[in-house]
Amino acid sequence: AQSVTQPDIHITVSEGASLELRCNYSYGATPYLFWYVQSPGQGLQLLLKYFSGDTLVQGIKGFEAEFKRSQSSFNLRKPSVHWSDAAEYFCAVGSPNNDMRFGAGTRLTVKP
């Protein structure tokens, strides 16, 4: 079965600084990869997804992620962080039978 590792439990960045959240996956075939964001006490909102094609994926709210098969990674990036980006971010890997597995999450704090 597939699995996801998010190495960073908590990251703090200054407002306006760039951001990169790491995600590594384990899956035997080409994975379906997702990034979700969760605000406190809320459900999850999809930021972006990768299924095939261009390995650089653009998402909502100015986020992008790059699929690197050789590194089994799907890192999330944003060039300039806003205070409203403070939240929990989850990487997930899915399969054609729709068995989706989530990482443990990375909590983002944004300093003014």
Added chain:
Amino acid sequence: EAEVAQSPRYKITEKSQAVAFWCDPISGHATLYWYRQILGQGPELLVQFQDESVVDDSQLPKDRFSAERLKGVDSTLKIQPAELGDSAMYLCASSLNPGTTNEKLFFGSGTQLSVL
């Protein structure tokens, strides 16, 4: 935009009591999921329905948890009896095109369960 509805928003119960959560997916979404999210962890799939049929319940603790989706629309997740370790956020999600390139899960706001 259509949303996945869940109720109640919060539930406090004593251990050994029964609790139930309700979910109404987005209209037309045949696939429905129940996830459990323990504080500080990612969501864990408990059960997946395709219409009224269970597709995957391998992670559902069947001695105390049950889920149903009788008419293939809304769904109920039940815990009986509740244990202290069941305290978590229970998230419902629905999907229109599972396992395809149009795959996208829509999540409800969840039910926060506290077992005392």
